[in-house]
Amino acid sequence: MKNRLKVLRAERDWSQADLAARLEVSRQSVNAIETGKFDPSLPLAFKLARLFARPIEEIFEDGEP
């Protein structure tokens, strides 16, 4: 699943480790989500949405037409 995590993180000047600490996950998790190799669960997606103060659909694209 495509997402805008890298952009949103860069806007705040956060490293992957910074974001991981805020989400209470490993840096590898953030990297896997950011690169689209791992889709987060709904609770984690909501946590990201709250953290970036954006709706989920502004962070993730489902890729379906």
Place this chain on the structure above:
Amino acid sequence: MECSTGNQAVRRFRYRCYASAALVILFAFVAAASFRLLHLHGVVAYLVAVLPALPILWALIAVGQYLREETDEFQRALHIEYLLWGIGGTLAVTTVWGYLEDFVQVRRFDLIYVYPIFWLFVAIAMPVVRRRYR
């Protein structure tokens, strides 16, 4: 299993694994010495014989506990994938070996090796699976 997050669940899992491994060695010595020196038989013999297997059962339970306690869902997914490789690899090897035993009389496979073979496949799976998520 590989432990990269350094969180509480990983620390607890490591402790349980090391304790289990130490107990397996200790109980194996106790069982071997008991059979050699005490000439056990009957129910006691059965109980002493399974003694080294008990910490292994504990280690398997510890794997389940780790998966339940791990709060990082990506790490949990990775570990489940390692375990699936371990289960699949072990089933493949033992099934193939079983047919070889039946039809071409290869050396009998000692079931005591099933557990180490499982972890061998888990260990092989770790770098392979991790590389996919790099």
